[in-house]
Amino acid sequence: MPDWEALYQEGDTGWDRGEVSPALHQYLEAGVFEGVKSVLIPGCGRGYEVVELAKRGFDVTALDLAPSAIAHLQKVLKEKGAQAETACVDIFAYDKPQAFDVVYEQTCLCAIDPSQRQAYADVVYDWLKPSGKLLLNMMQTGDAGGPPFHCDFMDMKALFSSDKWIWQAQPPLMITRGQGRVSPRFELGYILEKKEVNHA
Numbered sequence: 001m002p003d004w005e006a007l008y009q010e011g012d013t014g015w016d017r018g019e020v021s022p023a024l025h026q027y028l029e030a031g032v033f034e035g036v037k038s039v040l041i042p043g044c045g046r047g048y049e050v051v052e053l054a055k056r057g058f059d060v061t062a063l064d065l066a067p068s069a070i071a072h073l074q075k076v077l078k079e080k081g082a083q084a085e086t087a088c089v090d091i092f093a094y095d096k097p098q099a100f101d102v103v104y105e106q107t108c109l110c111a112i113d114p115s116q117r118q119a120y121a122d123v124v125y126d127w128l129k130p131s132g133k134l135l136l137n138m139m140q141t142g143d144a145g146g147p148p149f150h151c152d153f154m155d156m157k158a159l160f161s162s163d164k165w166i167w168q169a170q171p172p173l174m175i176t177r178g179q180g181r182v183s184p185r186f187e188l189g190y191i192l193e194k195k196e197v198n199h200a
């Protein structure tokens with residue numbers, strides 16, 4: 001897997017939009033964040049979405065293992081007078097202080113090795129409150145290797161399976177790389193709700 005910190009230090013960050021993902025604006029406009037207080041953003045990178053949500057008053061927690069990404073985010077938060085919890089940590093080692101209303105998953109899943117996907121789905125489930133929402137922005141590359149690793153729809157349906165998740169029925173968001181940027185890669189945005197599993 002890549003040395004993410006080295007990529008940030010070398011400026012080799014082709015995934016970085018340099019601005020808030022259009023998906024976040026669409027989720028906000030659609031009312032997906034109504035009633036939400038706490039949001040977790042794993043693999044937040046430079047964290048444009050962290051700053052946007054923090055400025056809007058949400059309790060945001062942002063995780064990334066690359067110190068440069070977290071340092072950049074902390075600097076911008078300070079400049080904007082916004083507050084968020086930030087942690088420079090491997091998501092698989094993160095010890096959550098409380099469960100969250102929303103997990104905003106933007107191109108973190110596609111960055112981790114497919115052999116770790118089930119572990120990732122398990123931690124996401126654990127991070128959320130009952131009926132919490134996962135905003136799952138699935139990278140579409142059509143390529144065999146990675147990262148970014150292609151998030152095939154049927155693979156995602158199996159990973160976030162119906163015994164634990166409700167996939168909301170509306171059509172997915174089509175998330176492009178942003179105005180003026182041409183890329184064959186895009187993301188499909190789905191809203192999933194955590195189901196309570198009855199262990200009785």
Ligand SMILES: C[S@@+](CC[C@H](N)C(=O)[O-])C[C@H]1O[C@@H](n2cnc3c(N)ncnc32)[C@H](O)[C@@H]1O
Pocket residue numbers: 004005015016017042043044045046047063064065066069089090091092106107108111112
């Ligand atoms: C494709 S980038 C996406 C960054 C950001 N979400 C964005 O859209 O610009 C993937 C990010 O996940 C981080 N990452 C990869 N594996 C991670 C792990 N196991 N724990 C925490 N962060 C990780 C990388 O450092 C990188 O910032």
